[in-house]
Amino acid sequence: QSCIAFFCHLKDEVEQHRAGQAQLLKQKEPLQASEVLYKDNVLYFDDNKKWRERFVVVRADYSLELHDSQESYTKGTPARHKHLPTGGTVLTSEEKYTAVVDKAFPDPNGSKEEPSVPVVAVPGPLPVYLSLPYRRDSYFCFQQEEKRARFVSILNDCIRHQNQDYLKSMECEVQAFLKAIHFYRQEKGHYESWDMLVGTDCQVLANLVMEELLPSLQTELLPKLKGKKPERKRVWFVTVEATYDLVHEQMREGLESLKNECREASKQQEALIRSDMDQINNSQTFLETKLQALVSEPAMKYCSESVAPYLTSILEELMGPISAGFQTVRLLLEDELTRICKDFPQGGALQQLGRDRMEDCYQHVSVLKEQLQELRNRFTFSNSTRVVHCTQSQMQQLMENAVHTFELLLQSALKDKPDKQASVMEKAKLRVLKQFDYDSSTIRKKIFQEALVDITLPAIKRNLAPACKTVSTIQFFWKLILEHFIEYIM
16 A cells, blocks of 8 residues: 555645645644643542552643653653553443443353442542543542533543544555555454554554454453452453553564665655656556446445435434534633723733633534444444544634634734724734634535445445455445435535
8 A cells, every 4th residue: 555655645646736724813823742732630549559649741742641740740760650542441430430341251151140349449529530442540539629620521532632643644654554454354354443442553553463362361361360350350451451562562673674665665666657657647547437337337236225314314413413513612712702802902812711700512413423423324324423523623623723824813903003993903803703614514515425435335345345356446436326315405
């Protein structure tokens, strides 16, 4: 896939393709990775099994640092722990966390034994549990609900960004890696969206190996575990974590070597690809025509009978929560801009608006995790978390864009007309809200289209797989036909 991705990159460069869709709101330059988004003293359950107060710092790379104290952080002492909560789940009740832990432990005795005991004794009324796949979980505790809510909000931000940011890159290496993972899983009969496709390329590979390794690990280890359930759990999770660490390290070394080989091969092929670009394009067009003739009729037939009748109802399921979420973001933005205009210049820091007070908006979208579960049987779709996280990230980005655009308009207008502060600010607010509405509509349509493809395309592939080999161009036409139906209903 590396060579294919590199060819596509050169082709786009030659044909001067412009990726992405124009938006009206201005986007701020990304923060430096070292900039701090959050810091506070938090009770943390340490490696020595004791609760200690740690100074928690979240930086713009969405890593979670735990320092001994604010003083040690100020002096520049390295953090005692650094967590990357990729693939994590945040829970705030012992009951829900215990259920997650029990589900992750493949106990052959099932419910025959005594009920689960608490994993850890919490010293306060407001716990936060961070459950991580294949890695040790983390525990925090708060005395004030406001502080816990703020911590949970930034922790969820960390998870979303750690899950998605690397994989959203349009760089050749990332695109080649995603295609390789896609086809590898497809050859094994896994056509659906994968819920462990999160994090960096090395983390994804480690997840892939662990997914294939766990069944044999269960067969070999579980029958040999002795003692009561809590002790067997402890041994199992320690073993899984040690296995993951070993796998991740081996993947890291091997992957870096492979990427260097691919980079070198791309350099050697670049001149040849550029000189033969027209011939390659002609061959590609010829092949696409042949493949389209092969798959078009059965794909159209299956879409018409088994996909198209359900697209409208799926779209309705998506539109309600997602539109409600974006509408809540707009109301929050309008309220805050009105307050700023009224109280200026004492109105407060606008830059905080993009990160604070967004949790209520996100909750409107979170209900999709349950609503979309009904699609599991018909389309074998189970990765509703990805739809939720992608939507929430777009909501956050849209809010940040609106805040940044308002600041730019305000600075420019007040500089030109300092004596007309009230009218200038009102005009800036109305302009930002109008641009917000346009961008919101564009983004939501894109979310709906991508979600519909993500939900239904695997069913089409699975149905046609016996008659069609797994060729990337055939995948392209399946997707093209499906997008035709989606465009029609929207």
